[in-house]
Amino acid sequence: MKKVIYTLFSIALLATSCADLDPTLEQDKELEGSIKSVEDVRSVLNSAYSRMSTRYYYGRDVIIFGEVRSDNAYSDANSNRFITVAKMDMTKTDAYASDTWTLINQTIVSTNVVINADRAKITGDVTTLNHYLGEAYAIRALAHFDLLKLYGQQYQEPDRTKALGVPYTKVFGKAIYPARETVQRTYELIMEDLNAAISNLSASEDDTSAHYITTFAAYALKARVALFFEDWATARDAAKYVIDHKGSRLDIAAPDDFAKTFTTDNTKNQIFSIANNDSDNTSVNSLGNIYFGSYGDVVMLNDLYSKYETGDVRKALFSEVKAGKTYRMRKQTDLIGSQDIPIIRYEEVVLTYAEALFRLGDTANALAQLNLIPAKRRATAYTSATLENILLERRKEFAGEGFRFYDIARNKQDMPLVDDALQTYGTVTYGSYKYSFPIPNSEMGANGNMVQNQGY
Secondary structure (H helix, E strand, O other): OOOOOOOOOOHHHHHHOOOOOOOHHOOOOHHHHHEEEHHHHHHHHHHHHHHHHOOOOOOHHHHHHHHHHHOOOEEOOOOOOOOHHHOOOOOOOOHHHHHHHHHHHHHHHHHHHHHOOOOOHHHOOOOHHHHHHHHHHHHHHHHHHHHHOOOOOOOOOOOOOOOOOOOOOOOOOOOOOOOEEEEEHHHHHHHHHHHHHHHHHOOOHHHOOOOOOHHHHHHHHHHHHHHHOOOHHHHHHHHHHHHHHHOOOOOOOHHHHHHHHHHOOOOEEEEEEEEOOOOOOOOOHHHHHHHHHOOOOEEEEHHHHHHHHOOOHHHHEEEEOOOOOOOEEEEOOOOOOOEEEEEEEEHHHHHHHHHHHOOOOOOHHHHHHHOOHHHHOOOOOOOOOOOHHHHHHHHHHHHOOOOHHHOOOOOOOOOOOOOOOOOOOOEOOOOOOHOOOOOOOHHHHHHHHHOOOOOO
């Protein structure tokens, strides 16, 4: 292995792992030059969505990473999966760290093929072409953000201008060896891509399904990223755009419809979801199988379950394993992996808006926004807007969806140990090297400019 990202994830990889990629493009050694129409652009862009759906990315692992390293869940090691992740005891040769690094970077490659294509040589409607370009920018931003959350050193070094982020890949096919950007610079580049996405996307071109990036998805992503980086005003404004412009297209799921969020395509609360169907058939590697199937390695803890009051519709999505101790998560129950996986929900936008308002001192409006969620879950309203209440509602609303670890980490909190018999990571305080994944050993060996994370 002589090259890093740009050659590791070459045309060959682009061709071999993406069933949706147009075959005529797969066979071309100069893929960028083969993009001659907006249909070609769509085909390559579909490869990015396809990669996001694999088990190493949003099809399973990235979601599980946000649960088993928190007070929500643990791995029971039934099939020996997610053990090192749940223990927060990874090494630089860990397969989870390596596989996810690879798939996210492969996703970035697909977007870079689109972004770097010679637009002057592409035939077709310009508005449609620009819209596809906007999708590519948004996916590239999301992918780098996901890399940063997993591999960045923002949890160990408080000064973001010094903390190591991740390489920000903007080119394709170059035999170069990228260095890591700082966390601050990574944030700036993510925001540049999201702003480019918003500039290129057109509401008139937005797909009616939640399976593709839309204008609302780009703004929602901007709000998510800004919240993580404590850019409260930007988070507020981006979330408010979605709320103000949603019309009848988006809404908080009604009480009786909440479970349908995870079993039905394109519900009103889905902004962006990973598309799955029966033909995908990820079987034992599906998210449903890891939560609910015969393997069922990832089990929810009573500390989470106990937070739901009687009558809360979300409580019905748990099934008891051991009384008062452990539970199965029933949001994803399809064992062949045919259920769509929500990545951005409208409820997240509302709670991001509530938190941003709270951080900016507007507690009255923050409380009003916060209480929109329990009002649709048959749960008791909050009497005050506090950070504790906002994080509690996020925990209850997004349980099993991969948010919890990052909500704890971005608030610079120690990882709660609520069941020392089942949670195997022991005492892990904020700032520990364990909050970040190791840079894969294969990457370190291939790239002399790469710097390993603390502790590895």
